[in-house]
Amino acid sequence: MLDHQRADGHWVFELEADATISAEYVLLVHYLGETPDAPLEAKIGRYLRRIQKTDGSWPLFSHGEPDISASVKAYFALKMLGDAPDAEHMQRARASILAQGGAEACNVFTRTLLALFGVMSWRAVPMMPAELMLLPVWFPFHVSKLSYWSRTVLVPLLVLNSLRPTARNPRGVVIDELFLQGGRTGRLPRKAAHQRWLWFGLFSGFDAALRVGERVVPRRLRQSAIARAEQFVRERLNGDHGLGAIFPAMVNAVMMFDALGVARSDPAMKQAREAIDRLLVVREHEAYCQPCLSPVWDTALACHALLEAGGSRASEAAARGLAWLRPLQVLDVHGDWAVRRPNLRPGGWAFQYENPHYPDVDDTAVVVMALHRAAGPVADAALPEYERIGRAAEWVVGMQSANGGWGAFEPENTHFHLNHIPFADHGALLDPPTVDVSARCLSMLAQLESGAGGAVAQAALRYILDEQEANGSWFGRWGTNYIYGTWSALCALHAAGLPATHAALRRGVEWLTSIQNDDGGWGEDGDSYSLDYQGHRYAPSTPSQTAWALLGLMAAGAGDHAAVARGIDYLVRTQRPDGNWDEDHFTAVGFPRVFYLRYHGYAHYFPLWALARYCNLQQEGESATAWGM
DSSP states (O other), rough: HHHHHHTTTTOOOOOOHHHHEEEHHHHHHHHTOOOOOOOOOOHHHHHHHHHOOOOOOOBSTOOOOOOOHHHHHHHHHHHHHTOTTTTTHHHHHHHHHHHHGGGGGOOOHHHHHHHHHHHHOOOOOOOOOOGGGGGTSSSSSSSGGOHHHHHHHHHHHHHHHHOOOOOTTTOOOOOGGGSSSSTTTTOOOOOOTSOOOHHHHHHHHHHHHHHHGGGGGGGHHHHHHHHHHHHEEEEEHGGGGGGGGHHHHHHHHHHHHHHHEEOOOOOOHHHHHHHHHEEEOOOOOOOEESOOOHHHHHHHHHHHHHHOOSSSHHHHHHHHHHHHHHGGGSSSOOOOGGTOOOOOOOOOOOSSSSTTTSOHHHHHHHHHHHHHHHHSSSSSSTTOOOHHHHHHHHHHHHTTOSOOOOOOSOSSSSOGGGSGGGGGTOOOOOOBBBHHHHHHHHHHHHHTTTTSSSSHHHHHHHHHTTTTOOEEEEOOOSSHHHHHEEEEEEHHHHTTTTOSSHHHHHHHHHHHHOOOOOTBBBBBOOGGTTTTOOOOOOOOBBBBHHHHHHHHHHHTTTSHHHHHHHHHHHHHHHOTTTTOOOOSOOOEEETTEEEEETTHHHHHHHHHHHHHHHHHHHHHSOSSSSTTO
């Protein structure tokens, strides 16, 4: 861990997604007609070929099932790079895509990309006209009702869907061979599995009406809508870190500027384009593009692990990490969350280096707990550290939703009808409260003591207890999956003062111990997010998920359970000589069933944290921190 700390005190590990992000990076270069960086493209090509499955497909997470959209984008990118269609790996990819229904079976985002390249008709893309920007807040659809990631991705996409530009594509690459019925089909995507027929039919009718009405939209109205969208993007460009600091939004912003005729030399265009290149990971033989960067999350969690490990070297490193985090607190920007909390003072931390319009409740709670733990008992509560902590806690409390839980970036983001519009075939437009984020917030309140018994904490406690599954587990939104959710919930319940004998804790412990693998570890993959999931299915053990299970068990008072000893033995046995652990599985989530993540840092700090917590329990006999770690 110490070897990975940056000179200024922070940590940032690689954050890897599926093939789509790297493929879209390649396609963006050719969409814009830029002169390709041949060595970089060769490295990205090697990466895409390496992560291809033997059946020719690309999955959404390592060892996962084939995904049609990821496969189409990867194939398109490789062909754009010069891979011959009759090459063996391309033939396997094409056979897999056709077996999955062809490119016409792709999701809406992929359809939009293909339409921009002219290989699919815009009639096959759900209508999302720029005029949506002009709707009032009270209307059933309004961009403020979407999650932060949906909002930043969608707004520039509205402009693209309205102007319908065509990629420059200097090499003239097309992928007609991936369609079963021809790429010019105008058939819209079918109802997604999560969507209900009534809502889907209603919105499909609205889509048809929009297509008819588009022909008579006054030019001035469209120009006003596009100007509103452009203004939204420019106000949130986020300097060197890009719109929303996430790849899809950043790419759409660049393509929007290009469609509007913004010069490449324009400072906003130049900065937006360069921000995307900062997401690249370039190694000697391979390269890939990250979906975003995770320095605040990595640094806060690394500090927790080191504070748990203790000792002068670990404590000094944690102090440097916390010193780096302090000035990143957002104190002067009322972000998009303020639409529903206009009188709340800002005070949170973002996930990335900078993202002031979109601070993260989860990150903020984790940072606060680390700062508070490092500060220790201080008599003078007016010290700057406690002023900072108090401001952050005030913001977190103000972001609580009516049901007692917290979403990651938005309060009351529960307009579930929007997940049934044809455009939302991914089912991830919203940011509703989740147990894992809510558990961190309750743990923070308990650690700060002053808020542990108040109405806010009690509402959060009821929410978490009510969300427990019948089998004793909890759903995990941002980590895979029930292991992550159960770890988070058990820690919060312990922090809130529930005894180890409480039924919720006992049932959580029983579930965790029941799914332990024969090798002593724990594992769970992205299939656990499937809509027909009926219970835990076997997955190979991973270091991070094993650490979560151990931390949850120890927080629930089961530190002396035989399962804990076996889990600790698993971590000890699988540790590499250099001190780290191997973990090629994806154990985190962007959007369930749609987008998965592999945090390369998870195999660093979570096992260290669990081992240190175990050692401390052996010496102290009880948990030393409110988060149960």
